[in-house]
Amino acid sequence: WKWFNDLRTKGMTVTNRSKPRRHGSVVVYDSALVETARWNFYDAWPSKIEFASLEASANEVAVETITLQYEKLERKK
Template sequence: MPNDLINTDPLIAQNFFLEIDGSVVTILSGVSGLDVEMEVASTTQVGKDGKQLQVKTLAGRNKAPDLSLTRMAPPDSTQDKMWGWFNDIYSKGILLSDRTNNRKSGSVVMYDSTHVEVARFNFTNGWPSKIATDALSVDSNDPVKETITLTIESLHRVK
């Protein structure tokens, strides 16, 4: 087997953060929804011999997933940037007349064990639509986690 097929180490999903406007907002322990996907349109056509043909093509737009971000719950939500952003939207809403109001662009950034950036997923016009706290139990010694749903309009892997 040729060794030239494996000339780099694999990405290890171990160190990743959420950046908004170029600064780290929170450290993450899990991320899902990093799906870069195109919408497909399909049509059925009938050829001259009467056979049906399925034709699939690009529908002209990309699908935007919701990101699911998991992190350790902050000890004081009033001092946390993510809770501040969420509570601002929860109490005031999002102005329909101003698309930039409370929508922010940012990145999920991965680093290797030497703290070198190895991957970056940029999103646009995101906003936290839900923060779910883990179930609590007196039988557990695990730290409390939160799962944040970040609603976004586009996602691109740029590195």
């Protein structure tokens, strides 16, 4: 959230263009906690965060969706 909020409030200007970009990974594990898939992303920034609507009487999992823009994506597994 801090990463997204900093971009939203400070913007991505020419002077701080490289600072808000980050590298990272999205990793999928099976039920035995063994890694089954990995995507590495480079020079990424969050462009949107969405929250599912919550209903007090529902028995559902809350879902948060984060959209990342990236310069490069690699599938490793």
